[in-house]
Amino acid sequence: MTVDLIVNPASGPDLRRVPRRDRVDFVSRALRAHGATTVRATVTTGQGDGLQAVRHALEAGTDRVVVWGGDGTLNEVAGAMLGTGLALGVVPGGSGNGLSRGLGLPQAPEAAVAVAMHGRARDIDSGLVSGRPFFNLAGVGFDAAVAERFNTRNLRRGLVPYVTSILQEWRTFEPRRFTITLDDHVPVVTEAHFVVVCNGQQYGHGARVAPDAAFDDGQFDVVAVPHITLSRLVRHGWRLFNGTLPAVPGVFTARARRVVVAHADALPIHLDGEVFDADTRRIFEVRPRSLRVMVP
Missing domain, CATH: 2.60.200.40 (Tumour Suppressor Smad4)
Known part of the structure; x- marks a missing residue:
């Protein structure tokens, strides 16, 4: 199973058990432990990086996109996945995590990775304003x-x-x-x-x-x-x-x-x-x- 991982290292508070510099390695190991055979990781550095990462993943062929970030990062990544039918896995990493909390996702990274790989796919609405x-x-x-x-x-x-x-x-x-x-x-x-x-x-x-x-x-x-x-x-x-x-x-x-x-x-x-x-x-x-x- 090929997983494209998108990580915003600047989102949310720093976690003592997972320093910012270790986020990619931490989630990559967890994804492999849950069945990913290939993990292609992208670290975002600014606006638009998440969008481009999803586009590259779709062009290369992917089984799952997983994102670690806050609501802003999720907005960008999810916006690029609209209508694709691919399931988005979420590791909450923001300050408030309103979207992930509303969806009932676990806030601990380890548990969130397990849901991203083995949870249930749910189709949700989106809103559109000014394009x-x-x-x-x-x-x-x-x-x-x-x-x-x-x-x-x-x-x-x-x-x-x-x-x-x-x-x-x-x-x-x-x-x-x-x-x-x-x-x-x-x-x-x-x-x-x-x-x-x-x-x-x-x-x-x-x-x-x-x-x-x-x-x-x-x-x-x-x-x-x-x-x-x-x-x-x-x-x-x-x-x-x-x-x-x-x-x-x-x-x-x-x-x-x-x-x-x-x-x-x-x-x-x-x-x-x-x-x-x-x-x-x-x-x-x-x-x-x-x-x-x-x-x-």
């Missing part, structure tokens, strides 16, 4: 600003730097007026700190912004969170972690296959934690069961 795919969450507003700060102003990875980025953006980011159109329904206008279009449930670390979202139901869960005041944060912040965020007064939730989000000023968007150019209007469309991924 770019996403697989977990796409957000406009405060959460995109947090992602941009975390990605560009932090040398460290992990939960603590992410929380720090949230607090720093919270002090200055102002809510916006969003117009949200769901399928062919009348547009909804709402004041919100951010709007997130969800294929999956969570940002990572159990922070479930869309607790009822399913990866294979053919539709998005849309969540608009109102102005995050100190009072709301103290009274309701815990609800993000126990699956009751939709119960917070003022939180808007809906489901749709096609979503249009518009606002007066140009705002950046994050797709699975990676931030892209600012715009004033975006159309989100679901692509049912377009990615095959290995799950427990």
Whole structure:
């Protein structure tokens, strides 16, 4: 069995038992122990490397693609595998691992490799916006600003730097007026700190912004969170972690296959934690069961 391994050595916090420099050797040995006869490894150094690695794997012929990285790395690799029918194996290696946690994947590298090789193939939906795919969450507003700060102003990875980025953006980011159109329904206008279009449930670390979202139901869960005041944060912040965020007064939730989000000023968007150019209007469309991924 030929396995193409793609590793982002810079993603997520450093693991004591698997130093960054040893990630390729560690996973390669584990893959061979689970039946891989040939392992072709690629180490990414920047944006686009994961995409090229998948293209080369497809051209050369491969039985399985396995990726070690965070949600951003998974987004790039999975985007290149859409519609191929090949199963993607995932070794979670990011700061939050929202996609892998939502899929129920083990977070320990050894267990994740076992699932990547011997788990069950599951076909999940993907989203498309402005020609770019996403697989977990796409957000406009405060959460995109947090992602941009975390990605560009932090040398460290992990939960603590992410929380720090949230607090720093919270002090200055102002809510916006969003117009949200769901399928062919009348547009909804709402004041919100951010709007997130969800294929999956969570940002990572159990922070479930869309607790009822399913990866294979053919539709998005849309969540608009109102102005995050100190009072709301103290009274309701815990609800993000126990699956009751939709119960917070003022939180808007809906489901749709096609979503249009518009606002007066140009705002950046994050797709699975990676931030892209600012715009004033975006159309989100679901692509049912377009990615095959290995799950427990």
